[in-house]
Amino acid sequence: MSMSPPPPSAAIPWGLVFDYDEEGDIQMQAIREEEYAVTNVIEIFHTTIVGPELQLETASSVVGKTISRDFAAGARHRASRRRCSSRRTFKFGFIYAPTLSCSLRLFTNDDSIADELKRWSRLYTNSICALESSECLDRLHPFETHLKLHFTQIYDVLPPATVDYMKSWGDGPMKEDWNLFAKELQLQLPNPREFVVVPVATINAIIDILRHNSEYSTIIQNLHSSLDSAAAIESAAKLNPQPQPNPFWGTVDRVEHNARIAEAVEYVKDTGARHTVAANMMGIPRSTLYDALVVANIPRHKPGAPKKHDYRDEDLAAAVDDVISETLSYGQAAETYKIPYHTIYKNVKKKQEETAAASYDDDGQQQASSPTIQLGPSPLKKRKKTEPVNKDEVEVDDDSDDDEVGITQDPDQKRSRSRRAAAQEVHYCDSSDEDNFYQ
DSSP, X not given: OOSOOOOOOSSOOSEEEEEEOTTSOEEEEEEOGGGOOOSSOEEEEEEEEEOTTOOGGGOEEEEEEESSSOHHHHHHHHHHOTXXXXXXXXXXXXXXXXXXXXXXXXXXXXXHHHHHHHHHHHHHHXXXXXXXXXXXXXXXXXXXXXXHHHHHTTGGGSOHHHXXXXXXXXXXXXXXXXXXXXXXXXXXXXXXXXXXOOOHHHHHHHHHHHTTOGGGHHHHHHHHHHHHHHHHHHHHOSOOOOOSSOTTSSOHHHHHHHHHHHHHHHHHHHHOOOHHHHHHHHTOOHHHHHHXXXXXXXXXXXXXXXXXXXXXXXXXXXXXXHHHTTSSOHHHHHHHHTOOHHHHHHHHHHHXXXXXXXXXXXXXXXXXXXXXXXXXXXXXXXXXXXXXXXXTTOOOOTTOOTTTXXXXXXXXXXXXXXXXXXXXXXOOOOTTOHHHHTO
């Protein structure tokens, strides 16, 4: 980031405004309520979802963005949209509560920043939505402390369940918190008819009470097993890089194949050998190694190493000049200088384009005419063989008519030919001509 936000003060600002600085980084500014003015600014807002029995204690949250201060209208609009993820709660009797909507006092003029703020708010409040990407936590990490403090001043307008979830986030970075781990892995809670969530401190107190009685040894053992399982899951909630290569990606042959590719990439990187040599040495396809080198941004040979072709640049320039001066043909130049035909053709064409571009001055006026370079047939296209035409046998007069040369045709044949010609004709019309346009 180009600028780091100031340290949070004891006085929590009324609102936060986000935008981009000149370097394209996100910056934040705190504002007071009297400084707020509605001028087509994008605002993040919250809507409550009420349970079947209209008990706010069992409600959840929905977070959206709008440019209108009428948050109730925005909530009603979201409830009517089929793609809104919160509609999936309706089948259980939950309903939107548009009149309980409120602003989260997060403002921006940029739609991309609004999306980042919306995603961050959904993660922090555990709002009902599709599984949100956590990349917003990286972009808004410098402002994370400010955002958490900002949300504390709107506890009274949020559902209690939402407030409890926000308080469950630790003091550390959100990306390293258990809440994010559980959400990303979509860990499911067991059925409350069979299991209930009990604090670890309560479990330890129960163990201390029962450990003096041997009759409860089995219960104590089960409690210890539950604590060990919970600790094992908690230990996995850490940021660790993925293993390379992935041992579960495919068969053993595939794993070994990927290992050979990685070894070939390192060989080219360390020695500067050609990728063709490394591919043959490791027994892998050349194209596969080529793609791996491109992804790793490693040159296929060191600068200054000999090129793939044996001819010199001087020989190529001489061959091009001989072809342009019509001293040699393309085939003769290719044979004389041992250079591929298509290489000479490509360079002659390139020089023709450069000569044509240089024939115009800065004002766009054509200068003295330069000799035109006649290109031979392209080596990439095959010419069609045409049968020779004997001009003595066929004589065509474009100005003649069938009737003038004494040729008579059947009227049915004429009508058939006219219909075929009409069917092949492409008719264009102006869109303003409605009679023709809608035909």
